[in-house]
Structures are given as structure tokens and as C-alpha cells.
Amino acid sequence: MSFFDTVIDRRGSDSEKWRKYADQDILPLWVADMDFAAPPAVLAALHQRLEHGVLGYGGAWPSLTESVLTHLKNEYAWHIEPEWIVWLPGLVSGLNVACRSVDGDVVTAAPIYPPFLSAPHLSGRRLNRVDLACTGTRWHWDMAALQQATRPESRLFLLCHPHNPVGRCWSRDELLALAGHAEAHDLIVCSDEIHCGLILDEDKRHIPFASLSPAIAQRTITLMAPSKTFNIPGLGCAFAIIADPALRRRFERTMLGIVPHVNVLGLAACEAAFRDGGGWHRELIAYLRGNRDRVAAVMSGLPGIRMAPVEATYLAWLDIRDLKLEHPAAHFEAHGLGLSDGTAFGAPGWLRLNFGCPQTTLDEALRRFERACRAA
Numbered sequence: 001m002s003f004f005d006t007v008i009d010r011r012g013s014d015s016e017k018w019r020k021y022a023d024q025d026i027l028p029l030w031v032a033d034m035d036f037a038a039p040p041a042v043l044a045a046l047h048q049r050l051e052h053g054v055l056g057y058g059g060a061w062p063s064l065t066e067s068v069l070t071h072l073k074n075e076y077a078w079h080i081e082p083e084w085i086v087w088l089p090g091l092v093s094g095l096n097v098a099c100r101s102v103d104g105d106v107v108t109a110a111p112i113y114p115p116f117l118s119a120p121h122l123s124g125r126r127l128n129r130v131d132l133a134c135t136g137t138r139w140h141w142d143m144a145a146l147q148q149a150t151r152p153e154s155r156l157f158l159l160c161h162p163h164n165p166v167g168r169c170w171s172r173d174e175l176l177a178l179a180g181h182a183e184a185h186d187l188i189v190c191s192d193e194i195h196c197g198l199i200l201d202e203d204k205r206h207i208p209f210a211s212l213s214p215a216i217a218q219r220t221i222t223l224m225a226p227s228k229t230f231n232i233p234g235l236g237c238a239f240a241i242i243a244d245p246a247l248r249r250r251f252e253r254t255m256l257g258i259v260p261h262v263n264v265l266g267l268a269a270c271e272a273a274f275r276d277g278g279g280w281h282r283e284l285i286a287y288l289r290g291n292r293d294r295v296a297a298v299m300s301g302l303p304g305i306r307m308a309p310v311e312a313t314y315l316a317w318l319d320i321r322d323l324k325l326e327h328p329a330a331h332f333e334a335h336g337l338g339l340s341d342g343t344a345f346g347a348p349g350w351l352r353l354n355f356g357c358p359q360t361t362l363d364e365a366l367r368r369f370e371r372a373c374r375a376a
């Protein structure tokens with residue numbers, strides 16, 4: 001039995017995912033955390049940190065910074081300077097700080113993780129939204145539409161890379177096209193790379209947007225975290241990487257008085273995950289590939305359901321428009337399954353299914369999914 005086969009009862013715990021349907025027989029496959037324990041190396045580091053006993057304000061220390069630098073070098077051949085790192089309690093904070101630090105309209109592409117759509121408005125910025133194109137089940141950029149959506153007032157481009165919810169790991173050519181667009185329109189790019197450790201296709205690699213060239217790095221705010229890959233989002237530890245000193249100062253100034261210190265347990269977990277989590281991570285990816293293939297196999301046999309290939313993330317993006325359901329998420333809840341409704345992502349008629357769970361949970365979820373489809 002694999003580490004990832006262990007079913008851990010999260011009912012009645014602090015889990016946002018599980019408490020939504022507390023007393024109902026509804027399997028929650030919505031919010032993006034996984035039902036797996038964190039890597040043993042991370043838990044050991046947390047125990048060790050707690051043994052110290054004092055939990056005062058903290059900040060990054062040299063071996064933690066080193067673990068980030070080494071991780072980026074080994075995983076993505078990306079070399080950064082220690083001073084480019086700005087620690088954050090989460091990526092959503094980072095998206096909002098980015099919107100507030102760059103003066104002008106914001107461009108982003110839907111469907112998209114909902115905070116990309118709300119952060120511009122919360123920050124008093126106008127949002128120019130473009131739709132990603134979908135040919136068959138393959139999502140890609142419509143560069144002509146992006147060109148049209150980018151106004152003279154546009155200053156910031158919010159990129160989700162890899163993309164939640166469509167599961168694409170953007171290729172070098174696609175990234176170069178986006179980089180060319182950013183340069184032509186003098187856009188700052190905020191690249192949310194929270195899912196970069198979750199590339200499932202064996203023939204694909206994550207390429208940090210800022211690593212395309214030194215010139216692109218100068219106009220990029222990269223947001224990263226160990227949180228999705230190592231399943232520790234509740235520890236609230238993330239970072240921005242900003243090479244340009246003036247942009248970094250603006251970003252840091254915007255954070256002042258609003259964005260708190262990163263908690264010391266999150267920092268300890270981050271170092272352990274990046275330094276000692278490699279073996280666990282490899283096993284996780286193999287397990288998630290198996291889950292992805294199970295989901296894809298079931299979906300391909302269901303009339304009226306189309307699923308985009310999941311190159312990255314543990315999130316399947318399902319086109320259920322042919323079922324003609326008035327309230328898709330409610331229909332699946334009535335059949336014991338809690339999924340994310342596409343409406344919040346700017347795509348009514350689609351659902352997002354989180355397959356980051358033990359196979360027994362997933363198999364039961366897929367049985368319920370099939371029943372719900374038959375009843376539609």
C-alpha cells in the first residue's frame with residue numbers, strides 16, 4: 001500500500017474542504033488541497049521547531065533561502081539572487097499586492113482561478129478579460145484576442161502558469177509569445193506558479209516565465225510556494241521573486257501595514273519540503289498520474305462529458321454543458337459529490353474536480369459522478 005492510499009478522516013477537523021458538507025454524505029472534491037498527509041520530512045521539521053517552544057515573530061534564515069535557491073536551480077535551471085525573494089503569507093495576497101503596485105488596467109485570461117478576477121477590482125483596477133481558446137478539448141492562447149483585450153491603459157498581465165483550472169503546462173513557444181506581447185505593450189507580468197511542482201505529463205517541464213530571458217525577468221513578479229506541491233497550504237507560506245529593484249520596492253511598499261509576517265512554522269516547513277521532500281514528491285506525481293488517468297478513463301466513457309487533458313495540477317476541468325443542467329454543482333451535490341462550479345472561474349457549465357485524494361475515495365467519487373450523469 002502506498003503512503004497516498006491511506007485514508008485520513010478529515011471530517012470534523014479544521015478542513016475547509018470537508019467542513020463545507022459537515023453532516024452530509026457528500027464527498028468534497030472542490031477546494032485545491034489534497035487529502036494526503038504532508039511529507040514525513042516536513043512533519044519532522046515542524047516537530048523539531050515546536051520542541052524549541054518559543055513561537056515569536058520570525059523571518060527567513062540563510063539555510064531556508066539556500067533551499068529556495070537550490071530548489072529553483074535543480075528543478076528549473078533558474079538562478080535567482082537571494083534579495084529577489086519577498087516572503088508572503090499566500091499567493092492570493094501576492095496577486096492583490098501586484099494589482100495595487102502596478103498603476104493601470106489588468107489583463108487576464110479566463111477561465112481562471114477566481115481571485116484573478118476579483119483582485120483587480122478589490123485593488124481599484126479595471127480588468128480587461130480575454131477568453132482562452134479551446135479547440136476540441138485542448139486549451140490554448142488566442143493571441144489576437146489577447147491583443148484586442150490589451151488596451152493602452154493596460155499595465156499588468158496576470159498569468160496562471162501552470163493554469164488552474166484548464167490544466168495546461170504552457171510550453172516555451174507559448175510563453176515566448178506571451179513574453180513578446182508583454183514587451184510590445186510594456187506590461188508587467190505577475191506569473192502565479194503555485195502549481196509548478198505538479199507537472200504530470202512526463203514529456204513536459206515547467207519553465208518559470210521569468211527564466212525566459214534577463215529582460216523578461218525585469219518585468220516579472222513570480223509567485224511561488226511549497227503549498228500545493230507538498231500539501232501544506234494551511235501553513236500560509238509563499239514568496240514572490242522580483243528581479244527589478246524598483247518593482248520590488250513598489251511591491252514591498254504596498255505590503256506595508258497590510259501583509260503580515262509569514263508564520264515560523266510555514267518557513268520551517270518550506271525549507272524541509274524543498275531540501276528533503278524530493279522522494280515524496282516523485283511518489284506523489286506517480287500517484288496523481290494514476291488518479292488523473294482513472295478520471296480520464298471514466299469521463300471518456302460518459303456521453304455529454306468532455307475533459308481537457310490534465311498536463312499539470314490535480315484538477316480536472318470538465319465540460320458538462322451538454323447535460324443542460326440549470327444548477328450543475330447542486331445537481332452533483334444531490335448525488336453526493338461536491339465539485340467547484342465553473343461560474344466562479346468565468347465559465348458556467350463547467351465543473352472542476354480535485355483528484356488529490358486516495359484512490360478508494362476517488363473511485364467512490366467517480367461512481368457518484370456516473371450516477372449523477374445518468375440522472376441528469
Ligand SMILES: Cc1ncc(COP(=O)(O)O)c(C=O)c1O
Pocket residue numbers: 032089090091092093113160164192194195225227233238
Ligand atoms: C493558481 C492559484 N493561485 C493561488 C492559490 C491560493 O494561494 P494561497 O493559498 O497561497 O493564497 C491557488 C489555490 O488553489 C491557486 O490555484
